[in-house]
Amino acid sequence: MSDYAKPIPTPSEDSQPYWEATKTHELKLQQCGACGAFRFPPAEVCPECTSEDYEWKPVSGKGRVFSFVIYHRAYHPGFKEELPYVVAVIELDEGPRMLSNVTGCKPEEVRCDMPVEVTYEDITDEMTLPKFRPA
Numbered sequence: 001m002s003d004y005a006k007p008i009p010t011p012s013e014d015s016q017p018y019w020e021a022t023k024t025h026e027l028k029l030q031q032c033g034a035c036g037a038f039r040f041p042p043a044e045v046c047p048e049c050t051s052e053d054y055e056w057k058p059v060s061g062k063g064r065v066f067s068f069v070i071y072h073r074a075y076h077p078g079f080k081e082e083l084p085y086v087v088a089v090i091e092l093d094e095g096p097r098m099l100s101n102v103t104g105c106k107p108e109e110v111r112c113d114m115p116v117e118v119t120y121e122d123i124t125d126e127m128t129l130p131k132f133r134p135a
Contacts (some may be wrong), residue, residue, distance in 0.1 A: 005063040005125045008080035017056045022023040022128045025120045029096060041098035061118030062135060063092040070107045086110050090132050104133030 011019040021028035029038045032046040033053030043053055068088035074080040086102040088110065102110050103119065118134035123129055 004077060004078075006123075008123065008127055009129075012042075014044065018042055019127070021056070022059075022120060022130050023126075027059050027061045027118050027126065027130055029059050029092075029094070030054045030058045038094040038096050039119070040092075040098050048115065059092060059094045061065055061130075063090045063091075063132070064112060065089075065110060065112055065114045065132075066091040066097055067112060068102065070109050070110070088132070090116060098130075100129075101131045102133065103131050109134075 032125040034051035066089040112125040115135040117135040
């Protein structure tokens with residue numbers, strides 16, 4: 001895994017629990033203690049009710065493709081061998097949307113509203129990326 005040639009996320013203090021969960025192949029998001037809304041990306045204040053009360057809770061990892069693009073050009077040399085690849089906005093069943101890749105199918109098979117589920121790519125000994133595949 002040490003030959004990973006793409007950019008690697010740098011966790012912030014706010015996002016560290018998210019990345020710790022992905023390392024164990026679990027998807028956890030912040031859930032507001034006041035209104036119950038899940039949120040992503042991590043934030044100190046709930047965008048629904050402005051409460052500062054939250055807990056990190058597991059989510060299903062299931063959702064749908066909200067929007068997507070197919071990249072045919074490598075804007076970073078590390079992605080050259082993966083062309084073409086899909087970058088998508090995934091709307092999780094719990095509500096939040098997150099940016100990720102859709103893998104496990106041909107790029108031309110990806111459609112909006114396509115059901116997907118989370119999968120994990122261990123890119124280094126310290127970092128795991130959540131990606132999505134057709135469900």
